[in-house]
Amino acid sequence: MSEPLLTVRDLKTQFYTDRGAVRAVDGVSFDVEQGEIVGLVGESGAGKSVTTSSILRLVEEPGEVVGGKVRYGDRTLVGFDEAAVADEDGRPKLVHSEEMLSNREMREEVRGNEIAIIFQDPMESLNPVYTVGGQVREFIQINRDMSKEEAREEAIEMLRRVGIPEAEDRYSDYPHEFSGGMRQRVLIAMALGCRPNLIIADEPTTALDVTVEGQILELVDDLVDEFDTSFIWVTHDMGVVAEICDRVNVMYLGRIVEQGPVDEIFHDTKHPYTEALLNSIPRPDRTVSDLSPIKGTMPGAMNPPAGCRFHPRCPDARRACREVEPDLLEVGLDHRSACIKHGEVGYWESEPLEHTEAQPETVEGPR
Amino acid sequence: MSQTTERLDEVETGEPILEVEGLTKYFQSDSGFLAGLFGSDDVKAVDDVSFELRRGETLALVGESGCGKSTLARAILQLIEPTAGSVRFKGVELTETGSRELRPLRRDMQMIFQDPQSSLNPRMKVGPIIEEPMKAHDMYDAAERRERAKELLERVELEREYYNRYPHEFSGGQRQRINLARAMSTDPELIVCDEPVSALDVSVQAQVxxxxxxxxxxxxxxxxxxxxxxxxxxxxADRVAVMYLGHLAELAEKEELFENPGHPYTEALLGAIPVPDPRVANARGTLEGDVPSPINPPSGCRFRTRCPVLVQPRRADIDAHETSEEVDTATLSEYGMSDAEWERTLAFTRGVRRRTFALREGGLDEEETVSRSEVETVVEREFFDGTRPDGDPGRVVEEAIALLSEGAWGEAGDLLSTTFEETSICALERPRYTIEPQYGTGTHFAACHHHRE
Incomplete structure (x- = not known):
């Protein structure tokens, strides 16, 4: 296999609060190959969006990327070296590595023209006082170094491609004159118009109706076929994941708990969280008589549970799960799971955790 | 009067508890001072909707944003005044009941809202929040209310001790449980739930x-x-009602609706939901275009402007240029296009109306025109691919191509639309049919002309 387009290794991002540091992303690693759609899936608070903004170095104060490496082709987006001088506690101090791109290089050479990002809320990403067409045109003009006239033609072509009716006429409309679905399509047109290699889509269809979502997923498929564009698709919707992703990373509380090809994630599930997540969702294609919800709620990232972070809610938790921090272990071809069941640290010899002990929140039924 | 202040007679399980007939709600789209002068256009949010709700069942009202489902629910509860129609709750006509007489009835009808963040007063403790409806209806004394609130907390799988806490201390799922407890406090019979779990994470959704x-x-x-x-x-749900642009498109028992949908909109909706299984391929994005404006909704079937299976029009013996205001459907004769010809003609009509294609790569300048043969090539490639209808429809297509080469998109669109869309039965008559169910025995209502004899 050739070099991946994007490699993320042991990425760590923290947010500093009055009550201490929150490790929102805590050692995340994954790859994106050319032309594939990689899913980043999890519930709110799992750290999906922080991961993508860390890749593009868009994390803002009080947050900071504190470790790990992100390579895009032969460029280093995030990189650290150990400094010659240790910090006060005698630990090696990390400083940004030399090959890491400057902020200016990130802005001018990477964001937009190489890696584009589409956010969930299309109203906040478009400027309400400029015309839709003008914004798309400007974006293309800057990122592809085109003349104004060329960029305008390209913008209209892109608007048409993403299914905006009467693209030429609607070019001079303002964002508020567009419906939510159309605004989302405008953002996609904007991202595509710059012919990026990689598009990071952060819940781009979550706020949309299903038929509009369907239209957009269809469009994404076409684009991958035609331009060989790669995607990182951030979502909480396992349906969308099944529909479009080639490979999937399941996140829980700042970590990837399982990663693998989409078919294996759904049909040869290796992590109890993924399993529980799949069992808790209602199905549109068949009538399920009983759903088994995951017990409790995801704890805050401030004080994550010791050992495996999922153990307090895990139906398979054993005593060892409270002590051992699970690493991602190979469980199949290109398939990894962070569950000590698959390792040799004594899971099977360990005692199962009592039901009540495993749950911080008592959820007793009425019957 | 006295009968409404007393609690009404019990309705047996399975008997209608709520009957909605011809319920309509129009909003004035313009309330400015000139609105009266020019006659404002109404937003037809809900238009002549009828159904009944049986005691003990769950009826789901589904549809995409803007279809009128929330307006319908609010009109049923008389939270907004319906423009027309009737709503009978346990036999009492709500639309004719004054607000004072309505009050005791509200005890039996509660509502849960979507957003668990904003539906709880942040300055009130959980206990008093749950007691509020009981207080409003003068139910029980203070001590009894307190005890009942604690009991309700347990019922919704929270703790009695949460009584003295504030809403911000709870997660989204827990707040929605508090909402449930509040709704249950007056011991209602009907609970209207507006997207009760859509703001929650998937694993929590299942709990609630x-x-x-x-x-x-x-x-x-x-x-x-x-x-x-x-x-x-x-x-x-037990039964499902599908709404589209203020109309009821379909209503059937759940299994019947999902397995034997009788309306193309329901089919499109079902086909678009991503299935959480990579081995199940879904058709998805089959629906083109956007939902039209409810200010000037399409005549007849409101879904017809996007319907993939619009019924092929019959045409009166008139010239295609004349707009047919009043057409007697019985006198129309078939165009007689093959299914493939009709499908492509319809696609061409919509393509022109929405301008989804360019006459020349890269677009045209204002004054530029394209030769007729060039347009011919583009249209053939984009739409017909050798399957062009002949006879009258063929001539209309040719005429439209001629108009396009002059840059007259609007005229071409109008010509095609009046010939092929406006004369379809789907545009002329509002469909209402009852069809034979394949699953279960319940009535299956489907508003689609494909079910006409």
Missing amino acids: LNTMRDLQEEFGFTYLMISHDLSVVRYI
Whole structure:
């Protein structure tokens, strides 16, 4: 296999609060190959969006990327070296590595023209006082170094491609004159118009109706076929994941708990969280008589549970799960799971955790 | 008067508890001072909707944003005044009942809202929040209310001790449980739930849905559940009503609706939901275009402007240029296009109307024109691919191509639309049919002309 387009290794991002540091992303690693759609899936608070903004170095104060490496082709987006001088506690101090791109290089050479990002809320990403067409045109003009006239033609072509009716006429409309679905399509047109290699889509269809979502997923498929564009698709919707992703990373509380090809994630599930997540969702294609919800709620990232972070809610938790921090272990071809069941640290010899002990929140039924 | 202040007679399980007939709600789209002068256009949010709700069942009202489902629910509860139609709750006509007489009835009808963040007063403790409806209806004394609130907390699988806490201390799922407890406090019969779980994470959704189900079993609640999520609906509903642009498109028992949908809109909706299984291929994005404006909705079937299976029009013996205002459907003769010809002609009509293609790569300048043969090539490639209808429809297509080469998109669109869309029965008559169910025995209502004899 050739070099991946994007490699993320042991990425760590923290947010500093009055009550201490929150490790929102805590050692995340994954790859994106050319032309594939990689899913980043999890519930709110799992750290999906922080991961993508860390890749593009868009994390803002009080947050900071504190470790790990992100390579895009032969460029280093995030990189650290150990400094010659240790910090006060005698630990090696990390400083940004030399090959890491400057902020200016990130802005001018990477964001937009190489890696584009589409956010969930299309109203906040478009400027309400400029015309839709003008914004798309400007974006293309800057990122592809085109003349104004060329960029305008390209913008209209892109608007048409993403299914905006009467693209030429609607070019001079303002964002508020567009419906939510159309605004989302405008953002996609904007991202595509710059012919990026990689598009990071952060819940781009979550706020949309299903038929509009369907239209957009269809469009994404076409684009991958035609331009060989790669995607990182951030979502909480396992349906969308099944529909479009080639490979999937399941996140829980700042970590990837399982990663693998989409078919294996759904049909040869290796992590109890993924399993529980799949069992808790209602199905549109068949009538399920009983759903088994995951017990409790995801704890805050401030004080994550010791050992495996999922153990307090895990139906398979054993005593060892409270002590051992699970690493991602190979469980199949290109398939990894962070569950000590698959390792040799004594899971099977360990005692199962009592039901009540495993749950911080008592959820007793009425019957 | 006295009969409404007393609690009404019990309705047996399975008997209609709520009957909605011809319910209509128009909003004035313009309330400015000139609106009166020019005659404002109404937003037809809900237009002549009828159904009934049976005691103990869960009826889901589904549809995409803007279809009028929330307006319908609010009009049923008389939270907004309906423009026309009737709503009978346990036999009492709500639309004719004054607000004072309505008050005691409200005890039996409660509502849960979508957003668990904003539906709880942040400055009130959980206990008083739950007691509020009981207080409003003068039920029980203070001590009894307190005890009941604590009991309700337990019922919704929270703790009695939460009574003295504030809403911000709870997660989204827990807040929605508090909302449930509040709604249950007056011991209602009907609970209208507006997207009760759509703001929650998937794993928490299932918890809340299961609780709602258990409570229904125990207390016999009737749920009218508004949702855009068909997966959730398939899990919790007994019957499903699908709305599109203010009309009821279809209503059937759950299994029947999902397995034997009788309306192309329902089919499109079902086909678009992503299935959480990579081995199940879904058709998805089959629906083109956007929902039209409810200010000037399409005549007849409101879905017809996007319908993939619009019924091929018959035409009167008139010139295609004349707009046919009043057409007697019986006198129309078939165009007689083959299915493939009709499908492509319809695609061409919509393509022109929405301008989804360019006459020349890269677009045209204002004054530029394209030769007729060039347009011919583009149209042939984009739409017909050798399957062009002949006879009258063929001549109309040719005429449209001629107009396009002059840059007259609007005229070409109008010509095609009046010839092929406006004369379809789908545009002329509002469809209402009852069809034979394949699953279960319940009535299956489907508003699609494909079911006409």
